[in-house]
Amino acid sequence: MINRRHLLLASGAILIAAPAAAREAGKPATAAQRWGLLIDTGKCGAECTICVEACKAEMGLAGHDRPRTDAQYIRKVNVKDPATGAGHSVPVMCQHCAKPACVDVCPTGASMKRADGIVLVDRHICIGCRYCMMACPYKARSFAHEEQTGQQPHLPRGKGTVEGCTLCVHRIDEGRLPACAEACAAKAKGAMLFGDLNDPKSEIAQRVAREATTRIRADLGLEPAMRYQGI
Amino acid sequence: MLARLLLGVLMMLGAAAATAADLPALPKAKGEACIASAEVMRRDHPDMLKHQRDETLRLGIRGAKASLKECVACHATQAADGHAVPVNDPGQFCQSCHAYAAVKPDCFECHATTPKTTIKEASR
Ligand code: SF4
Numbered sequence: 438m439i440n441r442r443h444l445l446l447a448s449g450a451i452l453i454a455a456p457a458a459a460r461e462a463g464k465p466a467t468a469a470q471r472w473g474l475l476i477d478t479g480k481c482g483a484e485c486t487i488c489v490e491a492c493k494a495e496m497g498l499a500g501h502d503r504p505r506t507d508a509q510y511i512r513k514v515n516v517k518d519p520a521t522g523a524g525h526s527v528p529v530m531c532q533h534c535a536k537p538a539c540v541d542v543c544p545t546g547a548s549m550k551r552a553d554g555i556v557l558v559d560r561h562i563c564i565g566c567r568y569c570m571m572a573c574p575y576k577a578r579s580f581a582h583e584e585q586t587g588q589q590p591h592l593p594r595g596k597g598t599v600e601g602c603t604l605c606v607h608r609i610d611e612g613r614l615p616a617c618a619e620a621c622a623a624k625a626k627g628a629m630l631f632g633d634l635n636d637p638k639s640e641i642a643q644r645v646a647r648e649a650t651t652r653i654r655a656d657l658g659l660e661p662a663m664r665y666q667g668i
Numbered sequence: 669m670l671a672r673l674l675l676g677v678l679m680m681l682g683a684a685a686a687t688a689a690d691l692p693a694l695p696k697a698k699g700e701a702c703i704a705s706a707e708v709m710r711r712d713h714p715d716m717l718k719h720q721r722d723e724t725l726r727l728g729i730r731g732a733k734a735s736l737k738e739c740v741a742c743h744a745t746q747a748a749d750g751h752a753v754p755v756n757d758p759g760q761f762c763q764s765c766h767a768y769a770a771v772k773p774d775c776f777e778c779h780a781t782t783p784k785t786t787i788k789e790a791s792r
Contacts, residue, residue: 462731465723551728559725560778588780590737595778610730 459612466553471535471635472604473554473662474618475644476528480628483515483526488629491620492530495605497589508579508594510602511617516668525668528617528629529653531556531577531602532661539569539578548599554662555604565597574654575661577601634662692764699742703733710765713739717775736775741783754781 460466492498492511500507511530517523537556539548547563550556558569558578570578578601585595591607594600605615613619618629632641644650650664702709716734723729743761745753755762756776766773 460728460730463729466728549726551726553728555728557725559722561721561725585778586781588778590740590780590784593778593780598778606728610728 460610466551466555466610468552468554469635470553470633471662472609473533473632473634473641473664474604474615475630475632475641475650475664475666477628477630478525478527478665478667480626481526481528482625483513483524485526485625486513487620487625488528488617489513491616492602495589495616496592497587497594499587501583506580506582508581508600510577510579510600527653527665527668529575529577530617530663531573531604532575532653532659532663533602533604535660535662536658538572538574538657538659542568542572544568551606555606555609556601557603557606558599558601560593560595560598560600563598565599567599569599574657574659692768693759694761694764695743695745695759697742697761702742736779740780744782752782756781 489509489511493500496510498508498510511528514527514529516525516527533554533556535554537548537550539556540550542548544566545562545564547559547561548556548569549559565580567580570580578599580599581594581596583596588594592603605613605617608615614622614631615629618631621627621629630641630644632639634642634645636642637646645664648666650666651668652661652664653668655661704712713734717736717739720732720734721736724732740755744755745760747753753760754776756766756773757763758767762773762776
């Protein structure tokens with residue numbers, strides 16, 4: 438007889454440590470934390486889009502059947518080594534860079550980095566110039582071309598402004614996991630480990646210290662908070 | 669001639685007075701009491717929200733007293749079929765007053781106008 442605990446173990450959900458407790462009401466985010474994801478591409482199937490679907494549902498991203506311009510906070514990039522033919526599937530979202538190019542080029546200060554390293558767009562002052570979209574080497578930002586309706590209360594989004602992955606800041610502030618990591622653990626192989634890179638006791642910090650991990654386009658020196666294994 | 673003109677002016681004044689007296693009719697909120705008195709809310713709600721929005725977004729301070737999300741949750745009504753009615757629909761809480769005051773709120777170009785619902789998944 439398989440019980441709930443075994444099911445949890447089998448799904449890998451139990452391997453995903455919950456992040457630190459919710460921050461107290463009235464307290465600002467601080468640089469004590471540095472939130473990040475460790476993505477094991479060995480566990481990420483090329484056809485699997487569970488993280489992408491979870492993100493769309495969480496953020497209320499309805500498409501217009503125009504893949505080139507529809508808003509997308511996370512996408513699956515399938516890469517192949519031309520020498521060996523080895524293929525990998527890599528989920529790519531805003532890398533929440535420590536030195537974000539998007540923030541450097543923003544003329545209004547709308548692209549901003551929170552103290553805990555989460556990079557956001559302040560759409561109250563975004564003028565939709567899209568410099569950040571051009572500056573971001575990870576193609577992590579989208580533009581809202583249409584008037585928006587049916588937004589999620591936790592994710593305001595509107596016509597004429599830039600948007601991108603918020604690392605589910607509304608969930609993190611409540612002590613919950615980002616929607617992609619939660620869905621991957623529950624419905625796929627648990628390829629995404631979320632946690633505080635600054636906390637030496639966290640699983641993500643320990644694994645980053647112990648195991649070989651890479652950052653995509655590390656040569657650019659933006660110091661992303663997203664780390665990958667197996668590519 | 670002059671008398672007729674005067675009568676016309678008086679009638680126009682009368683019409684204006686009648687329109688001004690038609691105060692907006694607002695749907696009742698779900699909660700028992702707002703975060704401040706009606707007088708304060710009427711005058712200060714934009715400042716309350718504007719002050720707090722930067723703290724929430726830029727500093728990550730949550731749980732502030734004034735929250736647009738909570739305003740919507742409390743003031744959105746439900747249609748007979750159970751669907752939430754957007755607060756900026758004609759006659760609804762936000763819109764009836766803003767129409768009366770001839771002020772267009774731009775909050776709802778981005779912010780949700782109904783409490784949380786499940787969104788139909790994107791077609792992609
Ligand atoms: S990935 Fe792009 S959008 Fe995200 S922080 Fe880095 S430069 Fe900015």
